[in-house]
Amino acid sequence: MEPAPPPSRCVAPHCALLRRAGYMRAAPRSRRHAAYRALVLLLAGAYLLQEAAAAARARGLRELARVLFLLLCHVTAAAKQLVLLRRADAVDALARSFDARRPPGARAAALERALARRARLLLRGYAGCAALTCALWLLFPVLQRARARPVRFPFWTGVSTAPLPVFAAVLLYSFYVTTLVGIANTSMDAFLATILYQCKTQLTILRSDLETLPERAARAARAEGEGYETALMRLFVDCYHHYHKVTETAASFQAIFGTAILIQFGIGGWILCMAAYQLASLSVLSIEFASMLLFIICILTELFLYCYCGNELTVESDRIVFSVYAMSWERTPPRFRRCLLLLMERARRPLRPAAGCVVPLSLDTFVKILKSSYTFYAVLHQTK
Template sequence: PILRRKLHKIYMCLSFSFIMLYTVQQIVNVYQVRTDVDKVMDSMFLLLTFCDSIFKQLAFLMNPHKIEEMLVIMKGPHFNQGREEHRPLLLKTVFQAQLLLKIFNKLCLLTCLLWVLFPIISHFKEETIEFTIWLPFDANENPQFYVAIVYVWLQTSWLGYNNSTMDIFIMYLFAQTKTQLTILRMDLENLVSRCKTEAAVSSSTFTDLLNKHFRGIIHHYNEIIKFSTMTDGIFNVPILFQFLISGWIICTTAYRTVNMSPASGEFSSMILYMICILSELFLFCFYGNEVAYESEILMESAYCMDWTEMPVKYRRFLIIFMERIKNPIKPKAGKIVPLSINTFVQVVKSSYTFFTFLNKAPA
């Protein structure tokens, strides 16, 4: 395990350095072409994506123990109670995450492949290719061109794979929170009926079972709050950064494609890239919205249970618990921007506003 940890640290350092190198090359290129708006826009849309990926990687690199603790919670007894009625919900969450990961990974890799495929075709036609990074040699000469194109393909593919994997991991944390809230609601609604059923086939009394299962519900809710708080604490700043730059990324991508022919391969690759960015943003907002919704209707589940059949003592406990859940869990980016569908719409609207302004500005 010690050797494995050391090798993993070396791998993380090399991976981070690899992306940092490309980012520096992009910054140098932006400085060199700073007087040409079109060339700056060509460079900025991918530079911002690299900066976003670096921000997320820093969150993972700086909080390994907290992330490991969250994984322990997900594997723990409160999140995995072994009940048959919970199993479909948990399996559905895992299936959705795996499916989204495969689709998102492949979509990003396909986009990166198209980015290098069309420059190769143009090179065969002896057209001049302008790379959006600084290179210490003339990239339009052979064999330097193929060295540059392979390097760009490796860097962008590595970025796309890493970024999509990190996004789906963070999304899965939100999805897991939502699923656990759904399970909690189910347990709360069925608390009395479950205790009656178990009391009929066991030596335990209804009151003892009620005490046991009600305590379990409270502990489960506390674990959900802890899990959600840790997710928010680790990733709220990277998600905020994602929101801040997504508008500019969408804007610069639209600006870059506005003069392209819809029938061109380059246009198709940019549309795929736009889909990736919008999907990335939408997933955060969608699952954040799902968590908030499940948390808000948790109070309704308390009213739906057969509380009239509970002893007075446990009715008081229920009232205290209901006070506890009055404040719903609302994931926020940077503790400011709520992750909701409305926020997604606002970001897209802002992107269009930026694009309109930029498109009308004199070159």
């Protein structure tokens, strides 16, 4: 079997990190990595059940909030993990989007390099914030035990953690699972956001190609000795195939991850609400306050990435029609102008990525989630 092609440059770091975390299938496939992925799924599932048991045994709203914000976060991570497991072939194909295109021009190559650079910075900053948050969660139980205070983990252990060996084992188990899930979850979010922004960048390249289509056709006709109309139609077909590839990738993204993102949006407001409720009871100078603040920043970043990138894709696709009209089409052949009308008719409906075909990925949705989170928090704050 021939090895699978590598992922696109802009998402290659995300795929590498997800494979090391055991969330994405290795390329080439190996039984050892498949066993590792099964172990990671088992650990994440067991930890999720332990958190659910702790939530069921919680006494009081404050203790429930302490368990629930992590439980809900792990539920959203599990939804995306299952998608990567069940739709591995489709995810691999999505990661290789646009690699089969012709060699890009200078401006297109510059835009793609800039996208790859921003994607790497986003991944490092976002996953680093998650890792730092989990490291602070590791310190808090240690400090509590050093002060001879009782330590209560936010998940059910089934054993007494008073003996030092048991405490150390439970602490390391919690740190490993939460760090693994945190880094993998943020990497998945950065991966999906980069796919959306990659579609937006390709539309920006396409708009530039469309606006300069007659001029490029004239240069190609002189350079290659072919007729102007022949060069014009050849370049138009290239642009049409490019646009079709972008719409196909956006539709594939919607079909693969739409339900998981809908779960993310449906639970995201409650996660923010529970985290804010927990934050309000902490001392500003405590380590737990710093860790909770970092956690809230991660959740806000997660929701904002989807909404911002989806909004940018919608806005850019809405400009395709204007770019077609902006080209110098007045002196082009009638056959070419009829083709332009067909393209404009197809591009009249902009791409609108949505969570589960229900909630649009837009900045307006992000604001609505924040408002609903504050409403939930206000209700909880009044009932404490």
